[in-house]
Amino acid sequence: MSGSLQLTGLTRVHTAGAPPALDDLTLAVPAGSCVAVLGPSGSGKSTVLRLTAGLDAPTRGTVHLDGRDLAGVVPERRGMAMVFQRPLLFPHLSVRDNVGFADRVRGLPRREVRERAEHHLELVQLGGFGNRPARALSGGQAQRVALARALAAEPRVLLLDEPFSALDTGLRQEMHELLADLRLRLAPTVLLVTHDPAEADALADTVAVLDAGRLQQLGPMRELYARPRSLAVSRLLGGRTEVPGTVTGGRHRSALGDLELPAPAPEGPGVLVVRPEAVTLVAAADADARGTVVQVRRRGLRALVTVEVAGRGTEPAAVAAELPPGAEVPVGAEVGLRIPVTARCVVPPAGLSEARDGASAHDRQR
Amino acid sequence: MTAAGRPGVGARRATLLVLPAVVPVVVVVGAALTSAALLSLGLTPLVGRPELSLDAWRATELGTSIRLSLAIAAGATAVATVVGLFLALAVTAGARRSRLLATLSSLTIPVPHLVGAAAMGLLLADAGFLPRLLGIAPADWPALVGGRWWIAVGAEYAWKESAFIALVVAGALSSRVASYTETAALLGAGRWARFRHVTLPLAAPALGASAAVSFVYTLGSYEVAALLGRPSPEPLPVLAVRLFTSIDLAARPQAAAVAVTTSALGLVAVLVSLRSLRRLAAEQ
Numbered sequence A: 001m002s003g004s005l006q007l008t009g010l011t012r013v014h015t016a017g018a019p020p021a022l023d024d025l026t027l028a029v030p031a032g033s034c035v036a037v038l039g040p041s042g043s044g045k046s047t048v049l050r051l052t053a054g055l056d057a058p059t060r061g062t063v064h065l066d067g068r069d070l071a072g073v074v075p076e077r078r079g080m081a082m083v084f085q086r087p088l089l090f091p092h093l094s095v096r097d098n099v100g101f102a103d104r105v106r107g108l109p110r111r112e113v114r115e116r117a118e119h120h121l122e123l124v125q126l127g128g129f130g131n132r133p134a135r136a137l138s139g140g141q142a143q144r145v146a147l148a149r150a151l152a153a154e155p156r157v158l159l160l161d162e163p164f165s166a167l168d169t170g171l172r173q174e175m176h177e178l179l180a181d182l183r184l185r186l187a188p189t190v191l192l193v194t195h196d197p198a199e200a201d202a203l204a205d206t207v208a209v210l211d212a213g214r215l216q217q218l219g220p221m222r223e224l225y226a227r228p229r230s231l232a233v234s235r236l237l238g239g240r241t242e243v244p245g246t247v248t249g250g251r252h253r254s255a256l257g258d259l260e261l262p263a264p265a266p267e268g269p270g271v272l273v274v275r276p277e278a279v280t281l282v283a284a285a286d287a288d289a290r291g292t293v294v295q296v297r298r299r300g301l302r303a304l305v306t307v308e309v310a311g312r313g314t315e316p317a318a319v320a321a322e323l324p325p326g327a328e329v330p331v332g333a334e335v336g337l338r339i340p341v342t343a344r345c346v347v348p349p350a351g352l353s354e355a356r357d358g359a360s361a362h363d364r365q366r
Numbered sequence B: 001m002t003a004a005g006r007p008g009v010g011a012r013r014a015t016l017l018v019l020p021a022v023v024p025v026v027v028v029v030g031a032a033l034t035s036a037a038l039l040s041l042g043l044t045p046l047v048g049r050p051e052l053s054l055d056a057w058r059a060t061e062l063g064t065s066i067r068l069s070l071a072i073a074a075g076a077t078a079v080a081t082v083v084g085l086f087l088a089l090a091v092t093a094g095a096r097r098s099r100l101l102a103t104l105s106s107l108t109i110p111v112p113h114l115v116g117a118a119a120m121g122l123l124l125a126d127a128g129f130l131p132r133l134l135g136i137a138p139a140d141w142p143a144l145v146g147g148r149w150w151i152a153v154g155a156e157y158a159w160k161e162s163a164f165i166a167l168v169v170a171g172a173l174s175s176r177v178a179s180y181t182e183t184a185a186l187l188g189a190g191r192w193a194r195f196r197h198v199t200l201p202l203a204a205p206a207l208g209a210s211a212a213v214s215f216v217y218t219l220g221s222y223e224v225a226a227l228l229g230r231p232s233p234e235p236l237p238v239l240a241v242r243l244f245t246s247i248d249l250a251a252r253p254q255a256a257a258v259a260v261t262t263s264a265l266g267l268v269a270v271l272v273s274l275r276s277l278r279r280l281a282a283e284q
Helices: A045-053 A095-099 A101-106 A110-123 A139-152 A169-186 A197-203 A221-226 A231-236 A350-365 B005-040 B055-059 B062-093 B096-106 B113-124 B129-134 B151-174 B177-186 B191-220 B223-228 B236-244 B249-283
Strands: A005-012 A022-029 A034-038 A060-065 A080-083 A157-161 A189-194 A206-211 A214-219 A241-248 A251-254 A257-260 A268-274 A280-282 A289-299 A302-309 A317-322 A334-338 A345-347
Touching (some): A022 A060, A022 A189, A022 A206, A022 A214, A045 A157, A045 A189, A080 A139, A101 A110, A101 A139, A139 A169, A189 A197, A206 A221, A231 A268, A231 A345, A241 A317, A289 A317, B005 B249, B055 B249, B062 B096, B062 B151, B062 B191, B062 B236, B062 B249, B096 B151, B113 B129, B151 B191, B223 B236, B236 B249
Parallel strands (some): A034 A189, A034 A206, A080 A157, A157 A189
Antiparallel strands (some): A005 A060, A206 A214, A241 A268, A268 A345, A280 A334, A289 A302, A289 A334, A302 A317
16 A cells, blocks of 8 residues: 655746745655654645645656656546645535545445445544534544545555644644554555644654755654754754854854864854753752753743853853753752753854855856 | 523514515515515406406416426526536636636626627627628528527526626635645546536535526516517516506406516525525535
């Protein structure tokens, strides 16, 4: 059932003269894997799915499914099914007829269509819902039916366009578990688009971060969290600490002091980024840096504190740290910060990376 | 005022607010229909004594006119429905050429039927524009205007009403049909399957409603049939007008009988279509 998908140099310019919605994306989705495209709204992530599905034609680039070029192949012959943010259940059909839609247009006998629809409804834990009208479902149920309908089409690639973002947190969690379970049982090839790092983390093997139509970084979520390649990736994944400084001889110099880096970084200006979860508050003696708590924000049992570290002759630096559950610290407290060496990561400063991007875009235009 | 009293007051207020709209309709239509019915039954004669009689109902060739009117309305509506649906699909498809087509077709909406009928006459008559353009002699040209098959009448109604149906259906489809057909395509439905299983059912309520309006309008419309039709047999509205304007005052009850019949047919058509529309709407 599952096929392997290869996108190569995929580019889409919606209106001539405008910057491309998607710019030179190359991405492999191996058979049976789940790849998430993660990006803010307007980053071109839905365009990836529309080009893959054949709903829009790429300006440049190719889509290969199991080695076959899909250029000019209409959506209905691509062997892909898509679940959108809205369930889009056909309002004139019952739940069962919605799920059996693909089989029906394929010309399977009515009885078989019915049986297969029931089977797929059971897969999404909605056995017995077949006779209901599609509009009599709650949001979560409707999205399950949409998923069952897509699975019943036995697609070689399942495309998911922010399918759970309209659901509340609890339902979303349930849907994540359901999809993880379906992956274990059916091993479909999944290309998922989402703006939610937690969703990408929960569902995908590999994550491609897209910003302004361009691939920023590709890798497992853990790697993206630990080693973002740019400020954009760090910010998208909820990184808050950005300390400008200079890299010399494998060490980062900034308001935080002279910090050793875990891996070689290019010499010159660089921004130190650290996940708030990695930073701990310690006694002054064991600290890598010392500062004052300037802000405390609650996040359930945990608190997210911002510590300002005054630099010697430099701008003060703000470091975000997540406290262990139940721990409290008042605003104004003097605290020590411990930043583990492995958690330190240096990315190019915003101006530099933008200038670099601008130059390459300019080159391409020429 | 008690809390329990409030809903009753609200309902009464709503009724009061609706009354200004309902009263004139009930009074005008009700009074007109009642007096027409009384007149047709000989109970309010212009001269002589009131006497219950069905003479007015028997005197005219009501059956022929009913069949003719229904046939014209059904034929024109059928053509208008098919053409209107495809125009609506062309509009919602969004291609530039089809938008131009849609604009051109919607231009027909403000043209009065009378003007449309005159234009259709000039176009399709045996000495009209079309036979001249095609170089066909009047004697060889089929009798489209005033002929046996009421072609020009049907064509005029179909032309006008198709634009109306297209407008209504396109409005109903435009916001949602694209995402549903994309979903269907990704589930393996080809062009025909998408039309048959998705677009048509989604368009059905709007299509049914606008077709019903078009049917009832065509059934009761006078000027096109009078201008482009043959003198005999006459469709119901033409018959009613001729009898009503006749110098023979005895024809008035017959005219009333024809008018009541036309209204009854229209009412039945509306009730039947409302019923099936409700069923269609319940499915969506």
